[in-house]
Amino acid sequence: xxxxxxxxxxxxxxxxxxxxxxTALVGADFAVAPGEFVSVVGPSGCGKSTLLRIASGxxxxxxxxxxxxxxxxxxVFQDATLLPWRTxxxxxxxxxxxxxxxxxxxxxxxxxxxxLVGLTGFDKHMPHELSGGMRMxxxxxxxxxxxxxxxxxxxxxxxxxxITRERLNDELLSLFRLQRFAALFxxxxxxEAVFLSTRVLVMSxxxxxxxxxxxxPFDYPRxxxxxxxxxxxxxxxxxxxxxxxAQA
Amino acid sequence: xxxxxxxxxxxxxxxxxxxxxxPVRLWRVLPPIGVFALILAGWYSISYLVLDEARRFLLPPxxxxxxxxxxxxxxxxxxxxxxxxxxxxxxxxxAIAIVIGVSAAVLMSQxxxxxxxxxxxxxxxxxxxxLALVPLIAQWTGFGFSSRLLVCxxxxxxxxxxxxxxxxxxxxxxxxxxxxxxxxxxLTLLVKLMFPASLPAMFAGFRISAGLSVIGALVxxxxxxxxxxxLGILIDVYRARLQSEQMYAAxxxxxxxxxxxxxxxxxLGRRVVGKWYQASRG
Numbered sequence: 001x002x003x004x005x006x007x008x009x010x011x012x013x014x015x016x017x018x019x020x021x022x023t024a025l026v027g028a029d030f031a032v033a034p035g036e037f038v039s040v041v042g043p044s045g046c047g048k049s050t051l052l053r054i055a056s057g058x059x060x061x062x063x064x065x066x067x068x069x070x071x072x073x074x075x076v077f078q079d080a081t082l083l084p085w086r087t088x089x090x091x092x093x094x095x096x097x098x099x100x101x102x103x104x105x106x107x108x109x110x111x112x113x114x115x116l117v118g119l120t121g122f123d124k125h126m127p128h129e130l131s132g133g134m135r136m137x138x139x140x141x142x143x144x145x146x147x148x149x150x151x152x153x154x155x156x157x158x159x160x161x162x163i164t165r166e167r168l169n170d171e172l173l174s175l176f177r178l179q180r181f182a183a184l185f186x187x188x189x190x191x192e193a194v195f196l197s198t199r200v201l202v203m204s205x206x207x208x209x210x211x212x213x214x215x216x217p218f219d220y221p222r223x224x225x226x227x228x229x230x231x232x233x234x235x236x237x238x239x240x241x242x243x244x245x246a247q248a
Numbered sequence: 249x250x251x252x253x254x255x256x257x258x259x260x261x262x263x264x265x266x267x268x269x270x271p272v273r274l275w276r277v278l279p280p281i282g283v284f285a286l287i288l289a290g291w292y293s294i295s296y297l298v299l300d301e302a303r304r305f306l307l308p309p310x311x312x313x314x315x316x317x318x319x320x321x322x323x324x325x326x327x328x329x330x331x332x333x334x335x336x337x338x339x340x341x342x343a344i345a346i347v348i349g350v351s352a353a354v355l356m357s358q359x360x361x362x363x364x365x366x367x368x369x370x371x372x373x374x375x376x377x378x379l380a381l382v383p384l385i386a387q388w389t390g391f392g393f394s395s396r397l398l399v400c401x402x403x404x405x406x407x408x409x410x411x412x413x414x415x416x417x418x419x420x421x422x423x424x425x426x427x428x429x430x431x432x433x434x435l436t437l438l439v440k441l442m443f444p445a446s447l448p449a450m451f452a453g454f455r456i457s458a459g460l461s462v463i464g465a466l467v468x469x470x471x472x473x474x475x476x477x478x479l480g481i482l483i484d485v486y487r488a489r490l491q492s493e494q495m496y497a498a499x500x501x502x503x504x505x506x507x508x509x510x511x512x513x514x515x516l517g518r519r520v521v522g523k524w525y526q527a528s529r530g
Contacts, residue, residue: 058425075429081422085444085524094440098430126524 007031007069008150008182009055014064016050023207024050028064030201030210032182034149039185039193041239042203048186050208052152055184074148074181076156080135082127082142089114089123092141099146106145113141116175133164137171144175153185157192169195170224177220190239195227202242212242305492317497327482327494331501334465334478337393338509341400342461346454348401349408356409357416357442358434367413374406378464382471392475396468403464404457411453415446448525451517458509466502479505 009032016025024047032038040048053059054066056075082091092110101109114120117137127135136156143151157165169192176183176196187193193200194216202212216235218226226232288310295309308316318324352370356363382399389395419442427437469480477485479502486495 056429058429073429075426077422077426079420079422081420081426083423083441083444085447085521095426095430098427098432098436128524 008034010067012065014061014066017062026207026209032184034182035180037176037183037197038199039187039197040201040203041187041190041193043205046203046205047208049154052154056152070149072146072149074143074151076139076143076153078155080139082138084127088125088138091138095142096145109145113144116144117141132160148181151181151183155186173222190236194235200239202239305490308493313493313496316493323494327497327501330477330479330482333476335505337396337400338461338465341397341464342404342458345401345404345408345457349405350412353409353412356413370409378402391472395472399468400461400464404461407456408453411449412446415449416442419445447521455510455513458513459506462506462509
């Protein structure tokens with residue numbers, strides 16, 4: 001398959017067993033093509049986050065191969081993980097700083113990223129002065145400063161209320177259309193997965209296996225009202241069905 | 249002497265509760281003043297009603313303490329010189345304890361084997377009653393300034409090491425991952441993440457040790473009665489001479505010094521980390 005050779009991320013039969021003997025992943029085998037948005041849903045504790053940790057190199061696979069087609073990686077955690085003693089701007093500039101970029105360049109990139117996530121004017125605020133949704137935006141902006149080609153999301157909006165979450169979903173999609181990164185997005189919300197993705201992977205309970213790989217046929221841009229169409233509901237139903245099987 | 253867990257508990261309770269600035273209200277100020285008045289009244293009634301003239305030296309009335317201890321120029325001079333010397337020992341001892349304590353904690357946070365092998369001994373140093381060591385210290389280092397300093401450092405060291413180490417290890421795991429993901433080395437991780445994250449706990453440690461350093465300076469004084477007299481020596485001398493007004497004045501100054509150092513480090517801690525720490529826990 002030509003797609004596999006140019007993939008932004010490819011897992012070849014990846015297993016992960018931890019030192020204590022628990023098996024988190026068995027035979028994970030999938031690829032994310034450039035410009036593709038792939039979500040992973042599954043019961044909690046099924047090894048979804050392990051998938052991301054292995055993809056990013058934070059953890060090593062026990063067996064199998066992982067190919068990452070780029071060194072420009074974005075990683076958005078469950079929490080905003082901002083440094084509480086830094087202003088929003090200093091936080092957004094952190095990664096550029098770690099990569100040794102010059103100050104003027106950091107400033108330029110942070111201003112651009114803050115504008116992309118709609119936080120212009122909040123650059124001098126401290127993280128605790130922002131709402132949960134705004135903190136998450138700052139976290140996104142921090143990753144955007146490196147213009148990632150592969151974006152890893154670990155349930156980034158899980159702790160937010162539904163209204164904020166849907167708004168951030170809409171905004172994430174416009175970013176996705178603008179920047180055309182490849183994304184691997186972990187979530188436990190089926191609706192969120194269907195709304196965002198080009199494909200949805202369903203994982204089983206521990207040890208995690210990929211049970212289903214479902215194509216989401218909607219074109220981008222996707223309107224918020226897409227969530228209330230019959231076809232959207234049918235896809236959510238199909239995935240929920242797989243999930244019920246996964247938990248049994 | 250406290251154990252590890254107590255020190256850490258102190259660290260948590262002294263830093264954690266978010267404090268909001270409220271306008272000073274009458275009902276916040278009046279009760280403590282009322283208690284102060286009650287204490288004074290109780291004091292006077294013991295001085296004048298319970299104790300007869302001959303035994304009044306056990307608890308001289310407050311105004312006589314002020315009269316003799318603070319308004320008499322010669323007594324005041326002696327007390328202030330003692331206060332100065334004790335302050336010098338306490339602050340220098342605290343400064344040395346801070347440098348050693350923070351460095352030790354940083355080193356232990358960088359090398360697990362170091363923590364595993366050294367930390368138990370640090371705990372043991374803390375559980376040894378320092379008072380029992382004082383005669384030994386006298387034998388080794390004499391009766392002068394340096395012995396007083398050593399006692400002071402030994403007493404003040406532990407809370408700083410324990411709190412700083414706890415603080416260094418408290419940095420968020422997600423943030424550690426983020427730094428690692430973007431190729432941050434040990435030094436970067438320490439300087440940009442772990443050290444700033446440890447500041448609230450570190451300052452809680454400084455505050456506890458500030459009080460302890462004053463105790464250390466007084467204890468050193470009481471035991472090494474040579475050289476220029478600090479407050480500890482003065483207290484003992486006044487006690488022996490039954491000059492209880494001066495003795496109470498010296499006790500009062502020593503307490504004031506402890507409170508002042510404690511408040512100073514509380515204030516400094518709020519200046520350094522208050523802007524983000526208390527608010528981010530709120």
